[in-house]
Amino acid sequence: MDLSGAFTAMWADLPAIFSMLIVGAAGLVVILMEAFQNRDPRIPWLTAGAFGLAMGWEAFQLGTAPDTAFFEQLRTGGYAAYINLLILGAGLFTTLVSPPYLRRLNRNFGEVYALLLFATVGMIMLGTSNTLISVFVGLETMSVCLYIMAGLLREDEGGIESGFKYFVLGAFSTGFLLYGIALMYGTTGTMHLPEMAGAFPDGVPLLFWAGVGLVIVGFGFKVSAAPFHMWTPDVYQGAPTTLTGYMSTASKASAFAALILILFFALPSAQASLVLAVLALITMAVGNVMALRQANVKRMLAYSSIAHAGYMFVALASGTTAGYSGALFYLLVYTVMNLGAFGVLALLEWDGMAGRKQTLSSLAGMGLERPVLGASMAVFMFSLIGFPPFGGFIGKYYIFAPAVSAGLTWLVIIGLLFSAMSGYYYLRVIYVLYMQTAADVAEADRAPEGGFAQPAWLSTAAVALCAVLLLVLGVAFSGVVDVTEMLFIQADAMAQTP
């Protein structure tokens, strides 16, 4: 490696990580502010500002050609910008809905926002990584922040359990990931993803596949694919709701993005298809079946996010450019609808402790009482089912159609049947929101007068914006789809000409 021009090259590469710099610097400033004034009210604003600024920057990068930075450690250009926008958007949304909710829990610490910012830095690194090293560093940066966020409710048993389980299992699965990375490096002699596929002129050795298998196990944990999903319900339920929303979307988006990069660049052919298909099948089955019986909405959404990871794997199993771009599109839709759903839940929750009052019954009649939040929740639920004309439907179409083309018809039909099953638990939320009233549910489940977090107009507006966005994505999606497809065509072209 020629390091003579290292310093000039690294200076020149700084714009490539503009978002990471801004977000990371904001995190440091937030910590300082919190040190000087407890719960400085400017902190959420600063955080939101940093996210917004970074998003603005990334929006301009969407159309740029793919490239790499820092000695091919990181990926830049359209693909990276798309993923970054997704992650930063999730961060911005979380920052907007969190203050009223965290205030109610007496947890509106500045550190929460700092952790949010640092986790985002990790996610950006993970989602745009071009080598296994940056995959690992990004993943760990993200995970360590998330472990702390999951256990934020320290006085609450559920919160403690949440943080502890996440940490132990997370550390455990990281071991597998690291082992897999070591094997992949050992067999190819390179950490750079695009170089891996070409490393075997005469046959792929067994060890490489074993490494890929272990990497998939590690990622399976991070994106909560069954049977590595078991931490998900406990952690999602125990963590503060707005942060759960962030965990279930941004971290999944970046982990999936990295997994797609590995599958797309590093694998010589689509031979992982069967493993991924089986993973998809188990994940869809576990998520959908278990969600049926949940009386706690947060837990139900946790299982639902498992089910959606399963749908994503259907797209990955198809192993084609269309499948990957469909998966990218679905990530966007999924992020919007899940963030929104958790956002609504956070604003309609009246006692975050131990998940006691996130029951379905406690939402009875809320649809008419809080029209904007209720209508938004209805949109999220319909979209999660995959009901047209919302984004969820188009998203599902884009992940199932490539799978059919790739000959995975059996998997798609099973997936659609599970989607039909999911109607039961999503529609139940709408049913309770609109068709029941507080009089229909047991006394203990009723929300007390004025017992909710006081939704600031900004939080409500952010939730409503998600709902509108889903409608837009459901009707005028062709632009976004063109972008996601273009990303792979460009990326492919780049892989061809190293």
Add this chain to the structure above:
Amino acid sequence: MGIVLAVFAGFALALVAPWITGATGRATGWLYSLVPAGITAYLSTFIAPVAAGETMRVAYAWVPGLNVDLSFYVDGLSLFFALLITGIGTLIFIYAGAYLKGHHHLGRFFAYLSMFMAAMVGLVLADNLFTFYIFFELTSFASFVLIGFNHDEAASRRAAWQALLITKAGGLALLAGFLLMEQATGTLQISAILETGEAIRDHGFYTAIVLLVLAGAFTKSAQFPFYFWLPNAMQAPTPVSAYLHSATMVKAGIYVMARFHPVLSGTDLWFWLVGGIGAFTMVLSAWLALQYTDLKGILAYTTIMALGALTMLLGLGTETALKACLVFVLVHAFYKAALFMVAGAIDHGVHERDITKLGGLRSKMPITFGAAVIACLSMAGIPLFFGFIGKEIIYEATLHLDQAALFFTGAALLANVALVASAGLLAIRPFMGPLNDLTSHAHRPDTGLWFGAAVLAVLSLGLGLAPWLLDSAILAPSLSALMGAEATPHLAIWHGFNLPLALSGVTVALGVGTYFAWTPMRQSAPFRALERWLGTGLDNGYDHAINGLLATATAQTNFLQNGYLRRYIATILGTTVAVVGYTFGHFGFEGPVLSFVGIAPYEWILSLLIVGGALATLFLSARIALVAALGISGFSIALTYLMYGAPDLAMTQFLIETLTVILFVLILAALPTLSEVASIGHRLRDGVLAVATGSMFTALMLAVLNQPFENRMGEYYMQYSYSEAQGRNIVNTILVDFRALDTLGEITVLLIAGFGIYTLLRLKRSKTSEKVEASRASEQVEQLS
């Protein structure tokens, strides 16, 4: 452009209706009906060109990359259904305005209703599988909100949810069918699919496509065994029942089958599945209808009967059968919508729908009575009414079948007998006889409440007298589209004395007999059993199915998601072993040749200590012994490091092992004694898992040894350590020269961590003062917005 407007006009009305309804007052229904009326008028302009053999297609690119268009296609079939939807819609809008007069959610109701109408028009005109599906689902959603319109009643809520779950599940099956259809034909464009001829029938997916599409159609059009949602859906306000659950939405399933008839039909599978289930549904529901005394109950089951008949005719697939299908769609829509409006008018005026409690209403609502009589005569298939023509052609179709003619004719006869009796019940019971306490207080219905029924009655009579009016303008183009070939049908009142006419006579005679035997028959044991098994029985079956599903979910959740961290870890380990094991199995394992020669005794001892320590944890139950056993394993491993030339690694391992033991002992002191000891079974399971995991990693290690090792990095450092970094100790040069930046980073991190710990310690010391501060902070009102 006009067609797009025609589709979206309904959506536009849906958007504004909730806001302007307050201002429109009593005229609401009449005013809003201008929208469907306008669409009808616009669509009517297509009748002449379509009759002349033209088809129109409008397409706007939506997602060009996937060939998804927003496209609409006007041919005979789609125009036929579109006109039916908007035409009846006009009358329903007028009726609904009167029926729900003064309802405080009238605006919302009209919003739902016009959304439904728009979705329905979009559905029949859609020329893209994708758009078709979207509109299909929208109709399900509209049906959900309309059935549940009176959501303060538990029965309405249940019915709404049931209808949505069933039609939604069917809808997804339909989507799967569409995906396969796209695979088979290579296009999403419906008009192009219709021209692919044998492509689908010859394709390997044919059976799957038929089953999936039919699953969608049968759930939507209430065929056996899914029909139970339809009677429950009668919880909806009557205008909704009349429009959605009789005249239009339930026909969406029929439309699906009709639309794809040219490419799907003509096989034995289609003939027996569609024809057979249709015939069975038809006969069954016709007789089930006689079990009910609720006006809407009777109407619901006779609607299912009609849907069964239409399905059967589509299954039979001969030219006469298809002609009969189209005629019967019209016949049924005219008389059934009229009868629903009559039932609603009675309900509105008397607040009672039980025919055994009604009577004498002919004097109170004469026009309604007249409309009811005409509609029922048409329903019974009496000559000179439109229904007669419909029934004649059905008999003609079943009689001229190449196979199973007797079976289908018998089924049709059986069903029609019951239908005649139902018609009698509907026309006679509420209106004849003396007035009773209930009916004498009935008030005269508004114009809006009888207007629609009267118009439809006039149509039933007029088309019965002059059926040939439909021949070339309506019937010929739609039949051609349905068959996929040119057709010139002709309708006439009189076909001479022939077998169908005789059958008609027999039908009416038997039907009249059934009418008079109604009360004892209804109360007889076999009929009650029929109702119990196939009426409420299926409904209960639905409950059982849902409950069973939920019970399975509970069992699975309790088994897999038990909350124990150790089981979670066990699952992850097990799966990893499976994944890696699969890889080994799939690609073939290659390890070095193993040899046990020349292993020194102390090496054996160390290995045995490592394995023995691990195994011992399985059998020990005291905590301190467990820790000791693990320690033996750990220290033995450290010793092997030492022996094979990695003193630094051994050092680290020794330190960690020592620290672990100390930490364990510290924690153990604070823990309660073990209250229960794991059973032998658990230990065995854990042991197997441990051995499997260990074997997997051993195998991986062996495979790694087999891999040629490339030591580029090592060589690089050896080569440049002295020349570039001026140092002989390679580890040192790596730390302070080659990776100096990393070291700087590490030191910084350590520094920060140190600060952090110091802060934490300080925090603990001033805990009390911090608590005060925290509570003060929470009182501060921080407003983000």
